[in-house]
Amino acid sequence: MSLTLQLLPKGKPIKNLPLDIAVPKEGVASEIYHQIATKSRYPVYQLRITKGSDGSVVPNDKNVSIAHTGLLEGSKVYVKDLGPQIGWRLCFVIEYLGPILIHPLFYFARPYIYSKPPQDPSWPISPADSEFPAPSTLQTLSCVMIVLHFLKREFETIFIHRFSNATMPLRNILKNWPHYWILSGVFMAYFTYSPYSPAAVERYPVLTTIGLGMFVVGELLNLYTHVVLMNLRAPGTTERRIPQGFSFNWVTCPNYMWETLAWIGIAMIQRNFATLVFVVVGVGQMWIWAKQKEGKYRRDFGDKYKKKRSVMLPGLL
Structure with a gap:
């Protein structure tokens, strides 16, 4: 059995974007990307697909089922052109x-x-x-x-x-x-x-x-x-x-x-x-990335993740 999804462009228009596509109910999320890429003649990695219901991203992942994405018959999805990659x-x-x-x-x-x-x-x-x-x-x-x-x-x-x-x-x-x-x-x-x-x-x-x-x-x-x-x-x-x-038990990164x-x-x-200038700039950038990684671990793993006091340098950053 197939599932029909309504397609809407997000941002600049996407030439040749079809109004809808039919994907297998038992298929995987990456099939949505490949169908849209084939019909619109866009590189698959230049597209980002989000759900119309909550704006969450549909992953381009062959290990995620379409059922797991929460898409239903007639669901609207937005297709965005990310530009040259x-x-x-x-x-x-x-x-x-x-x-x-x-x-x-x-x-x-x-x-x-x-x-x-x-x-x-x-x-x-x-x-x-x-x-x-x-x-x-x-x-x-x-x-x-x-x-x-x-x-x-x-x-x-x-x-x-x-x-x-x-x-x-x-x-x-x-x-x-x-x-x-x-x-x-x-x-x-x-x-x-x-x-x-x-x-x-x-x-x-x-x-x-x-x-x-x-x-x-x-x-x-x-x-x-x-x-x-x-x-x-x-x-x-x-x-x-x-x-x-x-x-890894001392700091996040x-x-x-x-x-x-x-x-x-x-x-x-x-x-x-x-x-010295390069080191200061580099350490500052890595500190920002480390804080972002700490936040992502907490969001993704919840109570399974043990919060770190320092994200990069013990007792300092």
């Missing part, structure tokens, strides 16, 4: 590629980007030396750490992260790319590899050792938490469970906590204002 994985791959390319570019092109420092004994170049000063150990270490960090992010994006939605609006990449290509890319790189940078002079070896240790620990534990989160959701499903265990630890380690080695 881009895959979540592709979006992140493009964003993280920025620092991977920009930092080595600044590192190797230093003589073409910066002016030669003054002939001053306090700089790591002797007054008699006519060559542009070579990068310091700290600058080399900084470049390696930044590239490894974002290569790890690329690896996680491709092989570890599982996304609830296949796509996001294309405009999101225009909104997010300056954070990676400009702030953590050009801005940070320019002040890190300059011969005038604090990292150009070998000082405070203990601080360097501590920073490197924080970076390694933070990156490894961040990777671990991402693997735990990956295993909460079976491949091809949107089912979610409550994350538990090491560090320990992946952000370990990410912060790693970036503090990087900042301790680079020792410049630009890196």
